[in-house]
Amino acid sequence: MSEFLGSIWWLIVAIGVLVTFHEFGHYWVARRCGVKVLRFSVGFGKPLWTRRGKDGTEYVVAAIPLGGYVKMLDEREGDVPAQLVDQAFNRQSVWKRIAIVVAGPVANLILCVALFWAMFVVGRADYAPVVGHVTGIAASAGLRAGDTMLAVGDRATPTWSEAVLALIPAALDHADTPVRVRTAGGDEVTRQLRLSDLPASFDERRAVEVMGLTPRYMLVPALIGRVAPDTPAWGVLAEGDRITAIDGQPVASWDDIGPLVQTLGARGGATMIEVDRKGDRLALEIVPKRMKSAQTGQDYWGLGVQMARPPEPAKDAVLRYDPIAAVPAAVRESVHQAHELFAMIGRAFTGRVSVQNTVAGPITIARAANMSAQNGTAWFLQMLAMLSLSLGILNLLPIPILDGGHLLYYLIELVKGTPVSERAMAAGQYVGLALIAGLMGLAFYNDIMNNLVR
Incomplete structure (x- = not known):
C-alpha cells in the first residue's frame, strides 16, 4: 500500500474508532437518563448503511468518515x-444534561486508558536509551557515548x-534537568x-539534537x-x-571520520587508515586533500569517500507490562500525557512554543497514523x-459548539x-464557529507548511 493510500486508510480507522467511542458515550448516558435517541451516526452525509434498533434508534454509517x-429528541429542533x-x-x-454532554469526552478518556493498557500488554518495540554521540550541552553535562539513560527528572526512561x-x-x-544514567562501566550517576x-x-522538532544527544541506534x-x-x-x-581507525584513533561510526580527517589535514602529511576488508585487517597510507562541499560550497579536508546506505537498525528494547501491572501504568501514562497536553497548550498561548508545531491538521495526523501502523500494533495503539x-x-x-461550550451554558444555568x-x-454558536474555523484554518496552514512546502 502506498504512503498516500495508507495514510488515508489509517486516518479513517483512527477517526472511526475515536468518534464511535465519543458518540457512544453520549448515547449510552442519554439512554440511561431516559432521553430518546433518534440517530447514532458515524460519519456525515449520505448513509451507506442503516439499521433501526428495537429501541427506535436509527444506526447509520455515512459516506464522509470525518466525524459523527x-x-x-429535542423540542428546539422540531x-x-x-x-x-x-x-x-x-x-x-440540568444535571442529566450535564451528564449526557460530559459523557462523550469521558468516553474518550476511558478509551485512552484502555488503549495505553493494550499498548503495554502487547509491548512496544523500541530502541534502548543508549547514547551514541554527544556534543554541546550534553557533553558539558558529562554524558558520554555508551551511557544508558535511566531517568529524566522523575520520569523513568526504559x-x-x-x-x-x-x-x-x-x-x-x-x-535545567537531572538525567540519571548508567555508564558504560556500570556505575549509576546523575x-x-x-x-x-x-x-x-x-527548532522544537530537533530539540534533542540541539542539546547535543545522538542515540546509539542512529x-x-x-x-x-x-x-x-x-x-x-x-x-x-x-x-x-x-574504517576501524584513523591515525590510531578508533572509529565507531561514520560521524567520527570527519573531525579526525580535518585534524589530520590541518597537520599535513600522510596518515594510516585501518580498515576491515571482508574480514582482513589492513593498514593503508593516505593523504587528505582540500575539497569543496557540493552542499555548502565550503572547503574542507576530505578523502573522497561516501558512506554506504545504512541498514534499518534493529529495535533492541521493548516497553511491556503484564496485564495486571499494565493497569496502573496505563492510568499513570494517561495522567502524565494529560498534564503534558495542558502544558503544551500553555506554552502555545504564552509564545514559548510555535503554534506551527502545536496544532496538527488532517495531513499530519494521517501521516502519523500511517507511520505508527507501519511500526506495529503497539505504536498505533499509543497514537490512538x-x-x-x-x-x-x-x-x-x-x-x-463543543461539548465544553454546552457544559458552560448548563453551569451558568445552575448559577x-x-x-x-x-x-x-x-x-455563542457564531463565536464558536468562528473560533473552530480559525483553528481549522491554522491546522491546514500548518499541514501545508510542514508537509507540502519542503
Missing part, C-alpha cells in the same frame, strides 16, 4: 409528540522514545543538563559505499571497506490513545436558576 453525531415529551433532551434536569518525550518539554521550558543554555529560539556504520575517482582514497580504499486523550480534553474547552437565552446561545 448523536441526534436526540415537533415532539405529547406522549414523548418527557423523553426530550431539553426537558431533562526506551529512547521515553527519554525523548521527557527531554523535549524540559527543553521547551529551558529548565548528570545535570543545563537546558537553560539552549538558544532562546530553536550511528551510521563507517562503511564505504563509493570511492570518488581522482581523490586521495581512489585506488587505496574500496567499496565495502569498514494520544488522539483520544486530545479529543476528550479539547472537547471540554468552553468553546460554544442563574434559569436556562441561557436562545439569543445568547445563538451568539
Whole structure:
C-alpha cells in the first residue's frame, strides 16, 4: 500500500474508532437518563448503511468518515409528540444534561486508558536509551557515548522514545534537568543538563539534537559505499571497506571520520587508515586533500569517500507490562500525557512554543497514523490513545459548539436558576464557529507548511 493510500486508510480507522467511542458515550448516558435517541451516526452525509434498533434508534454509517453525531429528541429542533415529551433532551434536569454532554469526552478518556493498557500488554518495540554521540550541552553535562539513560527528572526512561518525550518539554521550558544514567562501566550517576543554555529560539522538532544527544541506534556504520575517482582514497580504499581507525584513533561510526580527517589535514602529511576488508585487517597510507562541499560550497579536508546506505537498525528494547501491572501504568501514562497536553497548550498561548508545531491538521495526523501502523500494533495503539486523550480534553474547552461550550451554558444555568437565552446561545454558536474555523484554518496552514512546502 502506498504512503498516500495508507495514510488515508489509517486516518479513517483512527477517526472511526475515536468518534464511535465519543458518540457512544453520549448515547449510552442519554439512554440511561431516559432521553430518546433518534440517530447514532458515524460519519456525515449520505448513509451507506442503516439499521433501526428495537429501541427506535436509527444506526447509520455515512459516506464522509470525518466525524459523527448523536441526534436526540429535542423540542428546539422540531415537533415532539405529547406522549414523548418527557423523553426530550431539553426537558431533562440540568444535571442529566450535564451528564449526557460530559459523557462523550469521558468516553474518550476511558478509551485512552484502555488503549495505553493494550499498548503495554502487547509491548512496544523500541530502541534502548543508549547514547551514541554527544556534543554541546550534553557533553558539558558529562554524558558520554555508551551511557544508558535511566531517568529524566522523575520520569523513568526504559526506551529512547521515553527519554525523548521527557527531554523535549524540559527543553521547551529551558529548565535545567537531572538525567540519571548508567555508564558504560556500570556505575549509576546523575548528570545535570543545563537546558537553560539552549538558544532562546530553536527548532522544537530537533530539540534533542540541539542539546547535543545522538542515540546509539542512529550511528551510521563507517562503511564505504563509493570511492570518488581522482581523490586521495581512489585506488587505496574500496567499496565495502569498514574504517576501524584513523591515525590510531578508533572509529565507531561514520560521524567520527570527519573531525579526525580535518585534524589530520590541518597537520599535513600522510596518515594510516585501518580498515576491515571482508574480514582482513589492513593498514593503508593516505593523504587528505582540500575539497569543496557540493552542499555548502565550503572547503574542507576530505578523502573522497561516501558512506554506504545504512541498514534499518534493529529495535533492541521493548516497553511491556503484564496485564495486571499494565493497569496502573496505563492510568499513570494517561495522567502524565494529560498534564503534558495542558502544558503544551500553555506554552502555545504564552509564545514559548510555535503554534506551527502545536496544532496538527488532517495531513499530519494521517501521516502519523500511517507511520505508527507501519511500526506495529503497539505504536498505533499509543497514537490512538494520544488522539483520544486530545479529543476528550479539547472537547471540554468552553468553546460554544463543543461539548465544553454546552457544559458552560448548563453551569451558568445552575448559577442563574434559569436556562441561557436562545439569543445568547445563538451568539455563542457564531463565536464558536468562528473560533473552530480559525483553528481549522491554522491546522491546514500548518499541514501545508510542514508537509507540502519542503
